[in-house]
Amino acid sequence: MRDEPLLHVALPSGDPAVLVTRYKDVRRLFADERLSRNTSRYPASRISADNDLFGDPEIDNDPPRYLVERAVVMRAFSARRIEALRPIVREITAELMDAMEAGPRPADLMEAFAYPLPILVICHMLGVPPKDRAKFRRLIDGYLSVTALPADEVERCRVDYWNYLSELIADKRANPGDDLISELIRVSEEDPEKLTDYQLQHWVKTLLIAGYVTTASQIGTGTAVLLHRPEAAADLKADLSLVPSAVEELLRYQMMGTSLGSLRYALEDIEVSDGAVIPKGSTVMLSVESNMDEETFPDACALDIRRQDNHHMTFGAGIHFCAGAALARMELQEATDGLLRRFPGLQLAIPGEKLVRPVGGFLAGYAEIPVVW
Structure with a gap:
């Protein structure tokens, strides 16, 4: 990747693709x-021979249509709204750590903390009943299978x-509340040109996926990367004001997603470096x-937790910059700060190099992260 600006690669389906490697080209x-x-x-x-993943011919993901829908959704992710959520995230974090401390050791950081935190937060934002979280987690994991599951499953x-989602949205129409789905329904009913019923359901589907699985993967994997480097972990514990820059560096260093999420189709020849x-x-x-x-x-x-001007590509860039980036950052900051304050002796229960990657899914996290403190 250092030598070539473009690499010809094969996707998990076996189909060909071109990988753009240089930061300046990717950003542009x-x-x-x-x-x-x-x-x-x-x-x-x-991407996959058995799964269309994000392909939907009824959804236009290019300007100008995409920008209209994105503007509607972005209102829910303003800096003011995200900061207003911080006390709720802090409370959820504390409750999960209480349960983790009272549970068996070693604890699996993924199941005890990394998965439930973003699920509970996105449930709160969208107005999804918490009792449904296990159900939609199972469905989303199947939705994101690249090679893990057979095509029929x-x-x-x-x-x-x-x-x-159809049932959830119908219930919200009948019983609206102070949540994002209810707000999107109101926009759709006031101006279907901005958001049709189908587009509304598509965005709810996308936000639930993005709000849960990517953040969960990064909470777990970023923490594992940090704990695998005791000198960096000790440095951060000694000065928790570094948590924001450490979160950005972990986002840069241990990407929560893969380049598969940025698939594009070239409409013309395009010159790069x-x-x-x-x-x-x-x-x-x-x-x-x-x-x-x-x-x-x-x-x-x-890994430099003091790195400045850290304009990484983990959330994308430009008009396709991740709509939920501010929410993910806030959750990652609260999770990292909370874990290190509550469990200053937190460490991996097995050597980091023995952590196991899940096979056949969309994200490059860890199947389990056993920890002790």
């Missing part, structure tokens, strides 16, 4: 309208998830590994 291409996100409308390569999860050209008709991935580009991040392979 996030805003380049010659790369379409409507991969289901073009003969683009598939993936399809069953996709259908059941869509039907579950060193005169290399993305051919028209190519399926393109914008590399999140560009976070390791030494031209942008000095000593990129070192």
Whole structure:
């Protein structure tokens, strides 16, 4: 990746794609309208042979339509609203740590803390009954299968998830509340041109997925990376004011997602660094590994919790910058600060190199993270 601005790779489906490696190219291409996100409308390569994942020919993910829908959704993720949520996140964090402390040791950080925290937060935001969290977690995990599940099971999860959301939205229409789904319903009813019923359900589906699984993966995996480096963990424990910069560095260093999430289709030939050209008709991935580009991040392979000007690509850029980035950052800050304050002796119960990656899913987290304190 250091040597070449473009790499020709194979997706898990076996289909070909072009991987853009340089930070400056990746950042620029996030805003380049010659790369379409409507991969289901073009003969683009598939991520998985058994799962369409995010492909939906009824949804337009390109400007100008995308910008109209995004503007509606972004109102719910304003800085003021996210900060107003912080005390609630802090309370949920404390309750989960209470249960973790009272439970068996070693504890699995993923099951005891990393998974339930963002699930409870996104349930609160969207107005999803907490009793449904185990159900929609199972359905989302199936929805995000790349190679983990057979095609018929993936399809069953996709259908059941869509039907579950239909029932949830119908209930919210009948019994609106002070939550994001109810607000999106009001916008849709006032101006269907901004948000049709189908688009409303699509965004609820997307927000539930993004609000749960990516943040859960980063809470667990980022904590594991930190604990695997005792000197960095000790440095942070000694000065918890460094938590915000440490969170950004862990986002850069241990990406919660993969470049599969940035799949695009090239509508024209596009030139990048060193005169290399993305051919028209190519399926393109914008590399999140560009976070390791030494031209942008000095000593990129070192974890530096004091790193400044850390403009990583983990949340994307431009018009496709992650809508929930502020929420994820706040949850990660509260989770990291809370764990280190409550459990100053927190450490991995097994050597970090023995942690096991899940196979066949969309995200590169860990299946389990046993910890003691």
